[in-house]
Amino acid sequence: MIPDALTQGQFDTVYNFLSLVIAAQLFTAIFLILALQRVLPRYRQALIIAAVVCGIAAYHYFRIFDSFKEAFVTEAVGGRGEYVQAAGASFNEGYRYVDWLLTVPLLLVELIAVLALAKAVQSALLWKLIPAATLMIVLGYPGEISTDDGTRLLWGVLSTIPFLYILYVLFVELTKSLDRQPPGVRNLISQLRILLLISWLVYPVAYALPLLGISGPDAWVLKQAGYSLADIAAKAVYGLIIYRLAKLKSYADDP
Amino acid sequence: MIPDALTQGQFDTVYNFLSLVIAAQLFTAIFLILALQRVLPRYRQALIIAAVVCGIAAYHYFRIFDSFKEAFVTEAVGGRGEYVQAAGASFNEGYRYVDWLLTVPLLLVELIAVLALAKAVQSALLWKLIPAATLMIVLGYPGEISTDDGTRLLWGVLSTIPFLYILYVLFVELTKSLDRQPPGVRNLISQLRILLLISWLVYPVAYALPLLGISGPDAWVLKQAGYSLADIAAKAVYGLIIYRLAKLKSYADDP
Amino acid sequence: MIPDALTQGQFDTVYNFLSLVIAAQLFTAIFLILALQRVLPRYRQALIIAAVVCGIAAYHYFRIFDSFKEAFVTEAVGGRGEYVQAAGASFNEGYRYVDWLLTVPLLLVELIAVLALAKAVQSALLWKLIPAATLMIVLGYPGEISTDDGTRLLWGVLSTIPFLYILYVLFVELTKSLDRQPPGVRNLISQLRILLLISWLVYPVAYALPLLGISGPDAWVLKQAGYSLADIAAKAVYGLIIYRLAKLKSYADDP
Amino acid sequence: MIPDALTQGQFDTVYNFLSLVIAAQLFTAIFLILALQRVLPRYRQALIIAAVVCGIAAYHYFRIFDSFKEAFVTEAVGGRGEYVQAAGASFNEGYRYVDWLLTVPLLLVELIAVLALAKAVQSALLWKLIPAATLMIVLGYPGEISTDDGTRLLWGVLSTIPFLYILYVLFVELTKSLDRQPPGVRNLISQLRILLLISWLVYPVAYALPLLGISGPDAWVLKQAGYSLADIAAKAVYGLIIYRLAKLKSYADDP
């Protein structure tokens, strides 16, 4: 799936998207840490997790960025030529799955934490969401590294089951627990869930691309750009909305 | 636009300007973080954003600095010779647009945040300024990477529309909301807007240079120096004035 | 014991496990530091130690990761070939023992600290656990670096004596001191000890592999993966349970 | 002015002095940040600036150290031979002027800030000191990079005018404002001004060396050592005395 060669334009596009994600995740993490004192203590756990998630993503993007720079090289003066795969180095796609394994469950914990529900409700939701999220990532991986379309399809379908279950819990079960939230908060939670839905859909779609016969350098560059934007939406923008929620609720609790 | 060769003097000038910007942005960010406790909580959001903006700029200047060092090389002993473009590496101009995409909207948020206006007024202003700022940067980019003068002009003009709109909002609309600010504050805000105007003008002017037929190593070195000084003015000096504003207002609110 | 060659799949597996441990330990450390204020002062010492343990582990995994990357190299384009041992570099297994020397005693201190027992009881337990833990690591080392099976067995058995003593202290002696803990806490401490037991067993089992004639690249890759997961369990997950304990006890002391 | 070759002894001397300055500045900055809470809020601004100054110096010395290591190389086994200028790299003297441009005005701000004078007096002093300091550095630079003795002399004399003006403001004008300071404080301020005078004199003296015909490797090594010690005195030791002043005054204000 990794293209044999990239034009300078393609190389630079991926390069700049990866660097953008580093900056976005790293400084969202720093912002959230600095802003921690601005919400009530009961909402800080959610912000700390949001900061940790963005920090983990920044770490992985530093690695992906370096991996990309080592994996594609050119001999052309001023870099104005074709970039080909380097000898002795590969672009490591594995970082994304390692990242998801840690951050996807945390994103769900972050959401539940900011609602500050009753302990029992919170615990019940997490016992559904965390195992499902872990299962989703673990089941997707064998399909990702397989070169066989059938295998990819099989594991993709298996991984989709916990994915749908997560959406069910978030959009059906969770809704019942939102009665006691103030209306402005309920509104913002709806927006948050829609952001989650749209950004999370990018990952199975990118996974399906080879099955749809979409490949080649341009598709690959597009996929990297898509991952980058989805990651910013699903972690940094998501974390900032969690912060707004926490501020709204802090104000509602203690005007 | 990137020159084929630089003299040592030209190389060193760019080198030292880039390093100056790293130090200025990084330590302004650190200063603002350390000084956070010295203003009232309601003004801290503005200072946190100011620190984040300077931090993002420092990150990008670290990258630009490294990119510059890799992109221009010499064989001369003691570096006393001509610096030419290296094989396999390019000076990545893309970092600036990536930086602007993140920091230009934040600079406007920072300004609105420090005024601590009524929530509704604040929200209305941001709904105008943030989209306009994003649009301005996005519209400028296709012109920047084009080698065709007509294309450059077209996108430059398109990008100028939201630019003028931002200036209108800041200099006309915002003025109406400043009645309730104490006089010393109003004064400082005027200075801040003038600094903003002058430093921001550097970017479209630099953009227009090729259209005016100004090119070659000297013009390029001048452009890098101009960008460097404008970035220090528009982010670090600007952030320090925001800090002064926050201190003045903290004192006015709670003498 | 270090294999002469690895396939790309084996190389990538080890590579991604090592990177996973870096992220897990580093961000658990950061999480614990940020969450410090959320428990009562008397439990913070335990969390600080938990954070320091994860930090030390992250440091050593950064080193192990770099050591691994330098020690195995390939000439194949895109890294799609056999990875062989590099000239002039070795994979340094010594980092693990250095890490254990510092962190294993601290893991026991962390456990005792969170219980907030009477000073005298606490002190008596630590005077047993810390020397035993240090002895266990020091006695294991000569066996680890020996190429002779008899020597390995001898030191392994010697090292197992303090290991069993530690388990005795934790599962028998400590139990007596748990009467005054609230029931939810007692429950969690049981889980914690079981996690400790299972994760710690991985290390002597890995030590015994060569004695059982289990060797070759696949066994080595498995061992690295096993170490990685055991380290995450024994330090990061363990630290997070310590944090839950500290929160439970903070709530019990000051509802 | 940069020597063509250094003996190992000369190389090591410069190397160790530069590394000493890194450690001294970096850890003075860290010390000042950690000690911030130990003085009254009104004196923290001075300490924050002192920390920032030492941080900026540490940054520049990291760069100078790396620049030095790249600029002088040897082929001798164990480095026991002559170090000559490398191909493709130069020792960048520009870092010092960039550093001064930022730190010299800040050193004066730091001094005025710790006195906590009346706002108007403070403002009047800064409007004299900051422009003069900036002018002094900017006027010195053209002489520094010129190879012509006459040019060097001319700019050196011009730069000396604001230098003398700064000394006049500090030793004559400032004295008038010190009546209301407690006697122990007045004493310490005198010492601080003497430290400032002696350490600052090193820079024009080093500047004058070529005019006095003092050159060659030994003089150059001495100059680097002199700069290093002067920088430690003028920033780190100076910052620590500012800290003592702040503690004395905190105690006097609130015993």
Add this chain to the structure above:
Amino acid sequence: MIPDALTQGQFDTVYNFLSLVIAAQLFTAIFLILALQRVLPRYRQALIIAAVVCGIAAYHYFRIFDSFKEAFVTEAVGGRGEYVQAAGASFNEGYRYVDWLLTVPLLLVELIAVLALAKAVQSALLWKLIPAATLMIVLGYPGEISTDDGTRLLWGVLSTIPFLYILYVLFVELTKSLDRQPPGVRNLISQLRILLLISWLVYPVAYALPLLGISGPDAWVLKQAGYSLADIAAKAVYGLIIYRLAKLKSYADDP
């Protein structure tokens, strides 16, 4: 004194000891910073200095570690061969003296600070200890870099005079000031002084080795290991005992 060649076992031993010191010093520094709030303000200065000392040591060990890795190289596959001195790089022994110049006086300040004696007594002790410590290091250096046994002996003896004076001040003069300390504290201070005595003795002993005709790779490896353990004892363990003292005294002052 630096050996021409090391076996892999010798190389790895030094390598792992150096890495151990990095981890021990760095994380002791972090621990002390995180634990600062757990003692009364009047004891924090001592802990801040202890943290700074460990931080400075970590910085120097990072440098020593890198210097060692660059200075000894092998061509053997898997690093399983003889390590010889590299071309163009030397193992820089100078870092230790630079480190001592900064940290040895601070270790004495740290001890005096934690006792929280009357200002005048404290000041009198420091005016004796700091100059003596500085003199001891400065006088030792010419002997260290000399290749002549007579010179080494001479400077060694001169350096021993202030060393003995420091011991006199600590063990005789200081004792008089300990009457008013609570008994548990007096006990711990005795232990601290014994730790200081034993760990500090390592340095003159290592210095004397060449005079005693002890040399060669094994002695050198032993010396590096001895320095490493002495540095951990004299800075990290010492700092942790200072922390215990500070906690004991905080509790005694405000139970």
